[in-house]
Amino acid sequence: MDRRNFIKASVAASGAAAGLGTLVTSVYAQSGGKPTIAFFVKNVTNPFWKGCRIGAEKAAKDLSVNLDVVAPTKPDNIEEQTRLVEDWIVKKPESFVFVPVDYKALVPSIQKANKAGIPVVNYNNRMTDVEVVTYVGSDDEKMQYELCKYLFKSMGDKGKVVHIDGVPAASTAQARKRGFDRAVKETPGIEVLASQPGQYRRLPAVQVFENLMQRFPVIDAVVCANDDMAVGIAEALAAAGRGAKTKVTGIDGIPDAAQAIAAGKMFATADFSGHDQSYIAVTAAVRQLRKQSVPKEIMLPIVIIDKANVKNFMMTPEERPVPNWDKVVSGKS
Amino acid sequence: MSAAAHPQLIARSTARARNAPGALYLLATMVVALTLFTPDFFSVANLTNVLLQVAVLTIVALGMTLVILTEGIDLSLGPVLGLCGVAASMIVVAGYPLPVAIVAALAIGSAFGLLNGSLVAIAGMPPFIVTLGAFGIAQSLATVLTGGNSVTPLPEYYRWFNAGVFLGIPVPIWATIVLFGLTWLLLYRTKFGRYVFAIGGNKQALKLAGTRVSLYHVLVYVYAGALTAVASFIMTARMNAAHPTIGVGIEFDAIAAVILGGTSFEKGRGSIAGTVVGALAVGVLRNGLNLLGVSAEWQVAIVGVVIIGAVALDSLRGFNT
Amino acid sequence: MNTTARPLAIGRLRIDHGVFIVVSRLVAVTAIVVVLAILSPYFLTWSNFINVLRHAALQFMMASGLTLVVLTGGIDLSIGAVLGLAACLSASLISTGSETIGIVFALIAGLAAGAANGVLVTYGRIPAFIATYGMLWIAHGLGYVFMKGEVIYGLPQAFRWIGAGFVGPIPAPVIVAVVLFVVLHVMLHRTVLGRSIYAIGGNPSAARLSGMPVKRRLIAVYAMSGLLSGLAALVVIARLNAADSSLGEDLLLAAIAAVCLGGTSLFGGVGGIAGTAIGSIILALVVNGMNLLGVQTFWQNGVMGAIILASVLADQLAGPRLLGRR
Numbered sequence: 001m002d003r004r005n006f007i008k009a010s011v012a013a014s015g016a017a018a019g020l021g022t023l024v025t026s027v028y029a030q031s032g033g034k035p036t037i038a039f040f041v042k043n044v045t046n047p048f049w050k051g052c053r054i055g056a057e058k059a060a061k062d063l064s065v066n067l068d069v070v071a072p073t074k075p076d077n078i079e080e081q082t083r084l085v086e087d088w089i090v091k092k093p094e095s096f097v098f099v100p101v102d103y104k105a106l107v108p109s110i111q112k113a114n115k116a117g118i119p120v121v122n123y124n125n126r127m128t129d130v131e132v133v134t135y136v137g138s139d140d141e142k143m144q145y146e147l148c149k150y151l152f153k154s155m156g157d158k159g160k161v162v163h164i165d166g167v168p169a170a171s172t173a174q175a176r177k178r179g180f181d182r183a184v185k186e187t188p189g190i191e192v193l194a195s196q197p198g199q200y201r202r203l204p205a206v207q208v209f210e211n212l213m214q215r216f217p218v219i220d221a222v223v224c225a226n227d228d229m230a231v232g233i234a235e236a237l238a239a240a241g242r243g244a245k246t247k248v249t250g251i252d253g254i255p256d257a258a259q260a261i262a263a264g265k266m267f268a269t270a271d272f273s274g275h276d277q278s279y280i281a282v283t284a285a286v287r288q289l290r291k292q293s294v295p296k297e298i299m300l301p302i303v304i305i306d307k308a309n310v311k312n313f314m315m316t317p318e319e320r321p322v323p324n325w326d327k328v329v330s331g332k333s
Numbered sequence: 334m335s336a337a338a339h340p341q342l343i344a345r346s347t348a349r350a351r352n353a354p355g356a357l358y359l360l361a362t363m364v365v366a367l368t369l370f371t372p373d374f375f376s377v378a379n380l381t382n383v384l385l386q387v388a389v390l391t392i393v394a395l396g397m398t399l400v401i402l403t404e405g406i407d408l409s410l411g412p413v414l415g416l417c418g419v420a421a422s423m424i425v426v427a428g429y430p431l432p433v434a435i436v437a438a439l440a441i442g443s444a445f446g447l448l449n450g451s452l453v454a455i456a457g458m459p460p461f462i463v464t465l466g467a468f469g470i471a472q473s474l475a476t477v478l479t480g481g482n483s484v485t486p487l488p489e490y491y492r493w494f495n496a497g498v499f500l501g502i503p504v505p506i507w508a509t510i511v512l513f514g515l516t517w518l519l520l521y522r523t524k525f526g527r528y529v530f531a532i533g534g535n536k537q538a539l540k541l542a543g544t545r546v547s548l549y550h551v552l553v554y555v556y557a558g559a560l561t562a563v564a565s566f567i568m569t570a571r572m573n574a575a576h577p578t579i580g581v582g583i584e585f586d587a588i589a590a591v592i593l594g595g596t597s598f599e600k601g602r603g604s605i606a607g608t609v610v611g612a613l614a615v616g617v618l619r620n621g622l623n624l625l626g627v628s629a630e631w632q633v634a635i636v637g638v639v640i641i642g643a644v645a646l647d648s649l650r651g652f653n654t
Numbered sequence: 655m656n657t658t659a660r661p662l663a664i665g666r667l668r669i670d671h672g673v674f675i676v677v678s679r680l681v682a683v684t685a686i687v688v689v690l691a692i693l694s695p696y697f698l699t700w701s702n703f704i705n706v707l708r709h710a711a712l713q714f715m716m717a718s719g720l721t722l723v724v725l726t727g728g729i730d731l732s733i734g735a736v737l738g739l740a741a742c743l744s745a746s747l748i749s750t751g752s753e754t755i756g757i758v759f760a761l762i763a764g765l766a767a768g769a770a771n772g773v774l775v776t777y778g779r780i781p782a783f784i785a786t787y788g789m790l791w792i793a794h795g796l797g798y799v800f801m802k803g804e805v806i807y808g809l810p811q812a813f814r815w816i817g818a819g820f821v822g823p824i825p826a827p828v829i830v831a832v833v834l835f836v837v838l839h840v841m842l843h844r845t846v847l848g849r850s851i852y853a854i855g856g857n858p859s860a861a862r863l864s865g866m867p868v869k870r871r872l873i874a875v876y877a878m879s880g881l882l883s884g885l886a887a888l889v890v891i892a893r894l895n896a897a898d899s900s901l902g903e904d905l906l907l908a909a910i911a912a913v914c915l916g917g918t919s920l921f922g923g924v925g926g927i928a929g930t931a932i933g934s935i936i937l938a939l940v941v942n943g944m945n946l947l948g949v950q951t952f953w954q955n956g957v958m959g960a961i962i963l964a965s966v967l968a969d970q971l972a973g974p975r976l977l978g979r980r
C-alpha cells in the first residue's frame with residue numbers, strides 16, 4: 001500500500017468514525033435512566049405497522065419509558081429479524097414487545113431472549129414454545145368468521161365469492177382463512193370461485209384480481225385478508241364499472257378502508273387495531289417490569305365496521321383514543 | 334489439452350492482487366469505531382454473534398466468488414438455499430434418517446448448479462438470465478412443496494448445525510473455516526482452480542484450446558450449488574424451521590460481499606480471503622447499526638451508500654483493474 | 655460470440671436480426687393466444703384483451719428504460735426502487751393539489767437517480783451491477799424515511815386519467831406506452847444517441863477509440879432509465895390511487911424477464927425496443943393465462959423462469975442455425 005492510498009484510507013476512516021460518533025452521542029443522549037423497551041414490527045412500509053408504532057409510542061410516553069422501534073430493512077424478512085433479535089439481546093433492553101414475521105421460524109431467537117432473561121410480550125401473531133409474559137392480539141379466525149357471516153347474510157346467504165389471501169405463511173392469514181372457510185362451510189348457498197394469495201399488499205393483490213375479474217364475469221363478493229388489498233380491489237372494481245355489483249370486505253380498519261366504506265366502495269371491515277394492540281402490549285410489558293398483574297392472554301374485542309359506524313374509525317392512528325387497560329383486560333369495552 | 338500448455342496465460346491469471354480491498358479498511362474502521370462508541374460491540378458474546386450471523390452468507394459467498402471469477406453470476410443461490418432447506422427438512426420430518434436429507438440437499442444444490450453451469454458453459458447463454466430463470470424455478474418449487482409454510486417440527490438434533498459447539502467453537506464457524514480451507518485448496522492447489530482463474534481471464538483463448546474448459550466451468554456452478562446446500566442446514570437450524578423464501582435476497586448480499594472483497598466482475602481477478610473480509614464487513618456493518626440503534630429506514634440508505642463507497646474507493650485507487 | 659446486429663442471410667434472403675426476434679416472438683404470441691383461447695372461454699373477450707394490454711403497457715414502461723441500459727452492456731437493478739421513491743415523492747405533492755409540480759418532480763427524481771447511476775458507472779468506474787444495487791438500497795431507504803410507513807391515498811380524478819382513464823375504448827396507459835415505444839424506437843434507430851448505444855454495447859473499446867463521448871452517452875442512458883421509472887411511477891400511482899414505500903418491490907425481476915423475452919442480449923449490443931414490447935405482451939399473456947386457468951400463484955415464478963430459459967435457449971440454438979449464422 002503506498003502512502004497516498006494510506007492517506008486516502010485514513011481520511012475515509014476518520015470521517016466514518018466521526019459520523020458514527022455523532023450518531024452514537026445522539027442515540028445515547030436519549031436514554032437517561034428510564035427502562036428501555038425494544039418494540040418490534042414486521043416492516044416500515046405497511047401503514048398497519050405505523051399504527052402499531054404510534055400506539056406503542058403513546059404508551060411509552062404515558063408510562064414514561066424509552067421505546068426503541070426495531071424493524072427489518074427488508075420487509076417481513078425472517079433471516080434479518082433473527083439477526084435483529086440476536087443484536088438486541090446483546091443490547092439487553094429491559095423488555096421485548098415482539099411480533100414475529102414468521103411465528104415458527106423466530107422461535108429459536110425468542111428462546112435465546114428467554115435464556116438471556118429478557119421478558120417478552122408477544123403481540124399480533126401468536127407464538128408457541130416460547131415463554132411470554134402475555135399474548136396481546138385479536139382472535140383472527142373468529143373475526144373473519146363473524147365478518148363473513150355478516151357479509152353472507154347481507155347477500156341472502158347465497159352468491160359467488162372470491163377470496164384474496166394474505167401471506168400464506170403468516171399465522172394471521174392462516175387463522176383468517178380458517179374463519180373464512182368455516183363461514184363458507186356453514187353457508188351452503190355460497191360458492192367460492194377462487195382463493196389466491198395477494199401477499200397482504202395492494203399491487204400484487206390488484207394484479208391477481210384484475211385477471212380473476214376476466215375469468216369470472218359475475219362476482220358477488222370479494223373477501224380480502226386485509227384492508228390494503230381490499231381498498232385496491234375496490235378501486236379496480238370501480239374502474240371496471242363493477243363497483244356496485246360486488247361487495248368487498250377487508251380486515252384491519254385502516255383509515256383508507258374507512259374512507260372507502262364511507263364512499264360506498266367497500267362493504268365492511270373489522271377493527272384489527274394495531275394501535276390498540278401495541279398500546280396494550282407495551283402497557284403489559286411495563287406492568288410486568290413494575291411487578292403488577294398481567295393476564296396470560298389479552299384479546300381485543302371484535303368490532304365490525306360498516307357504513308353505520310364508520311365515522312368512529314376515520315381518524316388517523318395519531319388521533320385515535322388510547323384503549324383503557326382495565327376495560328380491555330376485563331373483556332368489556 | 335492440458336493446463337500446462339498455457340503457462341503464461343494461467344500464471345498471469347492467477348497472479349493475485351497484493352493490495353488489500355477497500356472492505357478491509359471499512360472493516361477495520363468499523364471495528365475501531367464501534368469498540369470506542371458502543372459498550373456492547375467488543376465482547377466475546379457479540380463477536381461470536383456476528384460470526385454466527387455471517388456464516389451462511391460467507392459460505393454462499395465463497396461459491397459465488399468462484400462463479401464471479403469465471404465472469405459469471407449466480408442469482409439462483411438464494412432460492413436454492415431455501416429449496417434445499419425445505420426439501421431436507423421434509424425428508425427428516427417424514428421420518429427418514431439425516432444422511433438421506435443431506436444427500437438430497439446436496440443433490441438438489443448440485444443439480445441446479447449443473448443446470449446453470451451447462452446452460453452457461455455449454456450453451457453459451459448469459460449467466461444472469463440462466464440463473465434468473467433458475468431463481469424462479471427454485472422459488473416456485475420451494476413454495477409449492479410447502480404451500481408457503483414453514484416446515485416443522487424438526488428433530489432436536491437438527492439444532493446442532495447451529496448451536497453445536499466443538500472445542501469451544503460453534504459449528505457454523507467450524508463449517509465456515511473448513512469450507513474456506515477446502516475452497517482455498519481447490520482454488521490454489523488444483524487444476525480446477527487454475528482453470529477458474531483462466532476462464533475469467535481469457536475465456537476465448539481457452540475455448541479454442543479445448544473442451545475440458547467447459548467441464549470445469551460447469552463444475553464451478555455445481556460447487557456453488559453444493560456449498561449453498563451445506564449452508565441451508567445452518568440456516569434451517571438457526572430458525573429451527575425451514576422456510577421456503579428464507580434464502581431470497583442472500584444472493585445479492587453474497588454478490589455484494591464478493592465485490593466488496595475486491596473480486597472483479599471481469600478478468601478473473603480476486604480472492605476468497607477478500608470475500609471473507611467482505612462478508613465480515615457486511616455483518617459488522619449491520620450489527621453495528623443495530624447496536625447503535627439506527628432506525629431501519631436510515632439503515633437501508635446507509636447500507637447503499639457504504640456498498641457504493643467501498644467499491645468506489647477500490648476503483649478510484651485503481652485496485653484490481 | 656457474435657454480438658453485432660448486422661443483417662443475417664437465409665440463402666439469398668437477408669434478414670435483420672431484429673426482424674428475426676420480432677417474427678419469432680410474434681409466432682410465440684400467436685401460439686399462446688391460440689392455446690389460451692381453446693383452454694379458457696373468458697380469454698378471447700374484449701375486456702380481457704384490454705386487461706392484458708394494460709398490464710403489458712405497465713410492464714413495458716418498466717422494461718423500456720432497462721432495455722436501453724442492457725443494450726449498452728450494463729444493468730440497472732434500481733428501477734423498481736427508483737419507481738417506489740418517485741411514486742412516494744410525487745404522490746405527496748399531487749395529493750395536496752400541486753399536480754404539475756408533482757408530475758415534474760417524479761420525472762426529475764427518476765432522472766436524478768438514473769444520472770447518479772450513470773456517473774457512478776462511468777466516472778466512479780463502479781460495475782453497473784454494484785452501483786445500481788447500491789442505488790436500490792439508497793432509493794428504498796429514502797422512500798422509507800420519507801414515508802415513515804404511511805400510505806398516501808386519494809389522488810385527484812384528473813391526474814388519475816393517466817393510469818385509470820380511457821381514450822375511446824383504449825386505456826390511457828396503453829396510449830402512453832405506444833407513444834413511448836415510437837419515441838424510443840426512433841431514438842434508437844434514427845439518432846446519434848441510439849447508434850452510440852448499440853456501438854457501446856457491441857464493442858466498447860472500439861466506441862471509445864472512434865472518439866465517441868462514451869461516458870456522457872452512458873450517463874444519458876442511465877438517466878433515461880431513471881426518467882422512465884419516474885414516468886412508470888406516475889402511471890402506477892394513478893392506477894392504484896395510492897402510493898406506499900413498498901411499491902417498487904417485485905417489479906425488477908419481471909422487467910428483466912420482459913427484456914430477455916424480447917431477445918435483447920445481456921452481453922449488450924443486440925436487441926431493441928420492439929422485442930421488449932412483445933416480451934412485455936408475452937409476460938402479461940402468460941400471467942393472465944395462468945390466472946384464467948386457475949394456476950396457483952406459487953407456480954407462476956417457476957413457469958416464468960422456465961419460459962425465460964426456454965426462450966433464450968431457443969434463440970441461442972435455433973436462431974443462428976435458422977438464419978445460417980455462425
